[in-house]
Amino acid sequence: MLIQGATGFAGRLAVKVARLLGAGRIVATGRDDEQLREVQAIGADTVINTAVSDEALAQAYLDAKGDGYDVVLDYLWGRPTEILLRALAPRSFTLGTPTRVVQIGGSAGPELTLAASSLRTSGVEIYGAAKGLNPETLGEVFQQVATWTRSGELTFDVEKVPLSDIETAWQRTDLKGKRLVVVP
Template sequence: MGRLDDGRRVYFVVPKAPFGSMAEHAVVSPAHCIAMPDDIDDITAAAIANPGMSSWAAYTERAKLKAGETVLINGATGTAGRLAVQIAKHLGASKVIATGRNIDTLRSLAAIGADVTIPLVENDAALEETFKQQFAEGVDVVIDYLWGRSAERLLIAAAKFGRDAVPLRFVQIGSSSGADITLPSAVLRSSAIELMGSGIGSISVDRLIQAVGELLRATTSAGFTVAAKPVPLSDVERAWPEDDSARRTVFTMNAGMS
């Protein structure tokens, strides 16, 4: 977040090396600045932009989500996953299935749009059986924040129990459960799974900037919520290593950021 010389508030992205943004002034291309809507405060905008963009761009640019489709979010209990639930419903998903490891947080997702919640249990057979019912009923899009073992079980279950010759768009976004999986080749041969990623490289920077703008303009009217914790920049050394997966840390320059 920042202000231009004329006082206009902007959200800006990817300052060009060697410049960064953790300072009182930053050098940024005008093309990388997004005008801020008047109805969203600085803290909310700073907290929601990056995690919210991850699913907004995945839905709109990669999965091409259509109204009435079913979405499964693998890893929905962190900040990005909770936003992915809300954004899916806003973009027209008729059913949202959420998985996660934190049982208490998983239960709370019904209040923000999750229709089905699935705990990621350790037993592979039990997990596959739970996934079986959902894929048999029909899943159109998977948004994956975890990768690792749960993504393996999802892909295998989708191939075994999903609808024949009906595409399933599986969009990989994060890897908090591991960078690698073991994927049987039969999963791809015996299904219509479309496996893709979402991020810089799979989507142009210009399109990602557009996604952030669309997200910020929708935030207040759609009622998107994000837990945020403002922290003075002077406390950065203490706060930097803290886990903010459930409550997004926003570093502030002074009392003017609200």
């Protein structure tokens, strides 16, 4: 599988959860080598730095894909995902393997250009993250996360700040994969 935006809070959590669910091979992307090393330490097998030329990034997605990406968890959209979708289109008359792209966030941009060839023979299917969710499945997911958290199998990198500091906390840009928890 491929996790786009794995250096963020949600992406790091996705890497950990994918490991707990037994994912075979996890490829993870980010923009900073130091943070990407941390993402490897928590479970990614291969990392890709997206802060390279469009050509180099397309090649990196192809080099890392092995037998193909079964699932892509996409927290980025924008440029990196546009390049990924172009890269997954077969160059010759072969059919691509099924790749389920799950759209979750838009940290790299709210829009992208989708080439017709990115869908025609690539095997790519694009889903919204809410597909198939209902109160029952949400309850099950919550219970699973709570169980892992209680047992210590799943940890969250959080920083607590008092509500009185909300004005400065709101403007923080140094979180590097941590979530701020505001304590009233």
